[in-house]
Amino acid sequence: xxxxxxxxxxxxxxxxxxxxxxxxxxxxxxxxxxxxxxxxxxxxxxxxxxxxxxxxxxxxxxxxxxxxxxxxxxxxxxxxxxxxxxxxxxxxxxxxxxxxxxxxxxxxxxxxxxxxxxxxxxxxxxxxxxxxxxxxxxxxxxxxxxxxxxxxxxxxxxxxxxxxxxxxxxxxxxxxxxxxxxxxxxxxxxxxxxxxxxxxxxxxxxxxxxxxxxxxxxxxxxxxxxxxxxxxxxxxxxxxxxxxxxxxxxxxxxxxxxxxxxxxxxxxxxxxxxxxxxxxxxxxxxxxxxxxxxxxxxxxxxxxxxxxxxxxxxxxxxxxxxxxxxxxxxxxxxxxxxxxxxxxxxxxxxxxxxxxxxxxxxxxxxxxxxxxxxxxxxxxxxxxxxxxxxxxxxxxxxxxxxxxxxxxxxxxxxxxxxxxxxxxxxxxxxxxxxxxxxxxxxx
Numbered sequence: 266x267x268x269x270x271x272x273x274x275x276x277x278x279x280x281x282x283x284x285x286x287x288x289x290x291x292x293x294x295x296x297x298x299x300x301x302x303x304x305x306x307x308x309x310x311x312x313x314x315x316x317x318x319x320x321x322x323x324x325x326x327x328x329x330x331x332x333x334x335x336x337x338x339x340x341x342x343x344x345x346x347x348x349x350x351x352x353x354x355x356x357x358x359x360x361x362x363x364x365x366x367x368x369x370x371x372x373x374x375x376x377x378x379x380x381x382x383x384x385x386x387x388x389x390x391x392x393x394x395x396x397x398x399x400x401x402x403x404x405x406x407x408x409x410x411x412x413x414x415x416x417x418x419x420x421x422x423x424x425x426x427x428x429x430x431x432x433x434x435x436x437x438x439x440x441x442x443x444x445x446x447x448x449x450x451x452x453x454x455x456x457x458x459x460x461x462x463x464x465x466x467x468x469x470x471x472x473x474x475x476x477x478x479x480x481x482x483x484x485x486x487x488x489x490x491x492x493x494x495x496x497x498x499x500x501x502x503x504x505x506x507x508x509x510x511x512x513x514x515x516x517x518x519x520x521x522x523x524x525x526x527x528x529x530x531x532x533x534x535x536x537x538x539x540x541x542x543x544x545x546x547x548x549x550x551x552x553x554x555x556x557x558x559x560x561x562x563x564x565x566x567x568x569x570x571x572x573x574x575x576x577x578x579x580x581x582x583x584x585x586x587x588x589x590x591x592x593x594x595x596x597x598x599x600x601x602x603x604x605x606x607x608x609x610x611x612x613x614x615x616x617x618x619x620x621x622x623x624x625x626x627x628x629x630x631x632x633x634x635x636x637x638x639x640x641x642x643x644x645x646x647x648x649x650x651x652x653x654x655x656x657x658x659x660x661x662x663x664x665x666x667x668x669x670x671x672x673x674x675x676x677x678x679x680x681x682x683x684x685x686x687x688x689x690x691x692x693x694x695x696x697x698x699x700x701x702x703x704x705x706x707x708x
Contacts, residue, residue, distance in 0.1 A: 282379055286371055286386030290422070293363040294394040300359055301333065302326045304512050311508035327402030331395065331409055333357055333519075334418035339408045340644035347644025349407075351651055353519035354526075354639060360418070361425040368429025384426065391422050458597035465595040466620065469586040470627035473666045476582035477632065481529030484575065485521070488528070488563040495562040503557060517560045523652070524560065526639035530653035532575040533632070533661040537640075537654065539564060540647040544654075547572035556648065579662055583669020584676070586624060591677035596620065621671035629663025 280288075305326040309317065317325070328338055333356040338349040371383040392415040399414020489496070505513050527537040536546025539561065543552045550568045555561045565572075590596070599616035606612040633655055640652020 282371075282375055282382040283386035283389075285374055286383035286388075287390040289367045289370055290364070290387035290391050290426075291394070293360065293367050293422075294391055297333070297360045297363055298326070298330050298398075301330045304515055305329065307508055308512045311506065324402040324404060327398045328407050328409070329356075331398055331402070331414060331418065334360055334395065334421055336395070336399070336409055336413055336417040337641075338644075339410075341406055341408075342645065347649060348642065349644045350641035351520075351523070351643055352638065352641060353516070354522035355519040357421055361421050364422040364425025365429035365432070368426040369433040370429075371426075372430040372433035380430065387426060388419055388423065392416065392419055395419070458601070461595045462597045465590055465593045466623050467627055469590040469593075469670065470624045470631065470666070472589055473579070473582040473586035473624065473628045473669070474631045474635070474662075476585055477529050477532065477579050477628075477662065477666075478525065478635065480578045480582070481527075481532060482525040484532065484578075485525050485528045485563070488565075489560070492563045496559045499557055499559040499562050503559075513559070517558070520560070523639040524563075526635050527653055529578075529632070530636055530658045532578040533658055533665060534576050535654045535657035535661050537652055538650045541650045542647065543650075547575055576665070579665035580669040580672070583621075583625070583628070583666035583671075584673030585669075586628075586666065587620070587670035587673025587675075588677045588680060589673075590620065590624070590670070591674050591681070617671055617674050620674060621667040624670045625663040625665075625667025628666040629659040632662040633659030 302323070305322055306319075309319070309322040332338060332349065333353065335352045335357065340347045340349050367387065371387065372380065375383050395418040396411050396415035399409040399411045403409055500510065500513070503509075503513070530537050531546060534547055536544050536548075538544055539552055539555060544550070545552060545564060547568065550565055552564060552566055555564065596616060598619060599613065602612035602616050603609065606615070636653035636655050636658045640655070642649040642651050
């Protein structure tokens with residue numbers, strides 16, 4: 266066994282990997298808890314929770330800690346119990362980044378075939394922390410089942426852990442101990458072409474969704490700037506005080522990523538809800554009375570005249586993805602069709618339509634996942650439905666991105682200053698043993 270020397274020359278055994286993983290992620294859990302405790306107790310000391318004891322404020326902080334990890338809270342305030350399931354995605358970045366940092370530390374301490382030991386220790390101690398927090402912090406008004414408290418926080422933590430390990434390892438192959446290049450080399454030529462094509466389609470769809478979300482963030486910033494006076498009016502009406510204003514600001518920053526996704530859903534035409542029976546979309550707006558949350562002052566109470574122009578955002582994002590796919594030059598499905606269908610305009614049309622449908626379907630699924638993560642409810646009154654309409658958001662985004670991908674792929678040759686399709690040289694027959702480089706599109 267390898268021995269290491271301490272600072273005074275004493276020999277000691279290295280810490281077992283499972284224990285090192287447990288220690289690192291126990292630190293992450295405690296640090297994220299402190300980040301939540303500080304603003305809660307600051308508000309308590311300032312009199313913001315005059316009806317609470319110190320123990321009650323600590324339980325509130327534990328409930329917020331669980332919520333940041335995506336754990337739903339059961340809320341019972343005199344009426345029927347409701348579920349507080351709106352995850353503040355900005356706050357979820359705290360455990361995610363701490364887990365990412367911990368994953369990098371564990372990757373540096375582990376060999377490829379030993380990493381599982383550190384992961385088991387890390388996730389095991391985090392599950393115990395979540396279970397203990399759910400048990401201690403549950404009250405008759407707000408409760409969390411201990412199984413949910415143990416399992417749900419593992420989701421963002423596992424994502425952050427794997428991201429940090431992947432960042433330190435440099436590639437997924439080093440992470441799992443398998444070289445994908447060898448696996449690809451052993452596969453057939455057609456399998457390699459199919460894999461390259463599908464991977465490019467996935468990345469193109471991801472690019473389109475990122476563009477839609479980025480545009481949603483820009484639209485949200487514009488809406489906040491335009492309605493800044495209304496937002497300030499709501500803040501002044503609340504009279505929160507300095508500490509209360511700071512806590513209110515932190516809370517609103519935590520939900521800004523949610524609002525950006527809602528705005529992206531708005532641009533698809535599906536819109537979002539700010540309560541049961543409400544809708545905000547480019548076609549109609551019906552919100553009723555909104556709660557006194559300053560950031561909600563940016564939500565339009567009527568349909569703006571330029572609202573329909575936002576529907577172009579997913580289409581433009583799809584055009585960007587189609588152009589990117591053209592530049593990747595991995596459309597091996599088009600090459601395969603060209604060998605079997607002699608009229609080039611038929612094979613090119615079919616391959617482009619298939620590309621649009623495939624990329625649009627993936628983009629719709631990704632956007633639907635983002636809409637699901639950003640939505641939920643707070644379990645009180647009519648605020649049980651908050652966020653985008655999931656199915657409609659996914660379907661409309663898929664259709665609009667598909668149209669954009671087709672347009673971008675068709676227009677791309679002109680942007681790249683390539684000759685139009687009919688001026689391209691005729692393809693020569695390709696043998697079954699041709700090298701993959703011979704099937705790249707003509708540039």
